[in-house]
Amino acid sequence: MTEQEILAGLGEIIEEIAGVPADEVTPNKSFVDDLDIDSLSMVEIAVAAQDKFGVEIPDDQLKDLTTVQDVVNFVSKNAEGSA
């Protein structure tokens, strides 16, 4: 999975759950400050991302994923089948 594919997949999830248009989900955006996503929606997004990308996101790491790029990096590092 390329970073572009992860970003696109994440955009779809965020549009579905938080109503933010997928094309606004760009790497440097902060979930809280830029996309206005609260901690409850972030839990939903994390669960959907786990299902979509086949990764486990432990709670203690979820709190450190504050930007879109953070999630992309986490997924690309931990996704099943990644090197």
Next chain:
Amino acid sequence: MTVDRETVVVTGLGATTPLGGDAASTWAAMLAGRSGVRRLTEPWAKELPVRIAAPAAADPAEVVGRVQARRMDRCEQFALVAAREAWADAGAPEMDPERLGVAVTSGIGGIGSILAGYDTLKEKGWSRISPFTVPMLMPNGSAGWISMEFGAHAGAHSLVSACASGAEALGYGIDMIRSGRADVVIAGGTEAAIMPLNIGAFAVMRAMSTRNDEPERASRPFDKARDGFVLGEGAGIVVLESLSHARRRGAVVHAVAAGAGYSSDAYHIAHPAPDGAGVTAAISRALADARVDPEQVVHVNAHATSTPEGDPIEAQALVKALGSAADGVIVSATKSMTGHLLGGAGAIESVAAVLALRDRVAPPTINLEEIDEDVPVDVAAEPRPLTKRGTEPMAVLNNAFGFGGHNVSLVFTAA
């Protein structure tokens, strides 16, 4: 006359019901005598003894939008839709948020979210439960959402008293204004409980109509052939306001929210006391609180759910409370058309009572083919004009009673 307390008025009305997606369409359908009761075609209804209900005419999820709808229980969506309408009807007052309160409640709360959350727990495990489940199931959720929508900081409250909840919320709103805690209160009730568990649970009490083959004729308050209530859903919301605040901003006043009366039967958890003493007391206390004489009362929107037990008790209690003045009162049971909205009922029916007062017309009680001989009041089978009698101003009542023995009566007088 000395002004010893704030007069509270109704300046906004909102509703979303089985008859229409707003107050105007609901009221027009009521005056036309239309039934909102339908066959339930969902597969889960097949195994139930009751396969009819009165679903909302408009899907609230479409009104609030997909993203917000996934964070809100259906009952919260109804409440928000009706609150927006009521607020707009009140002229969307620009005001001090510290003086704006909320009193919106539900009889049951987010039962659909409880059931869906439990299904997810069993099928997929705890981590797949929506993180919004708790705010969706709590019965104060509607009050919370509405306080956020309008920035209300004076307090958001949700008294719960089963099917009296909606009326009790209006009473609490009146108190908030009289006691000086708020100038404006968004008040009402909501319910979204057309689910297999609820229908099964009421059916097993033998409280519901099983007239499955004639849905539109199933809800028939005061009629001899009534056999139980029909479950409805939706919300009713009013904007209550101190008269002084309403005058300062030149608001249109629909009616005076003149008073509220309460009692508790302390008799049985689900049956009304047969002597109706609690109902009589609630009505008498409401009239006393409103400083209204029985002769001023022209119309009652009755609680009358269409159960064999409850309807005559209410009618007889009304006669006891009003005495000889009961003769000239026109009684309507709009649940004949909307079904029973449980915690939404008292609020929807208060909206109907205010509109009856404004338009000087009592809505019909449909399906009243032969009135029960134990019902000693004049029930309107057709729309009837309301004309003043006794002293001014004209007054109307709305009754609401709930399992637990809660009795609430509200009095509205002409603006």
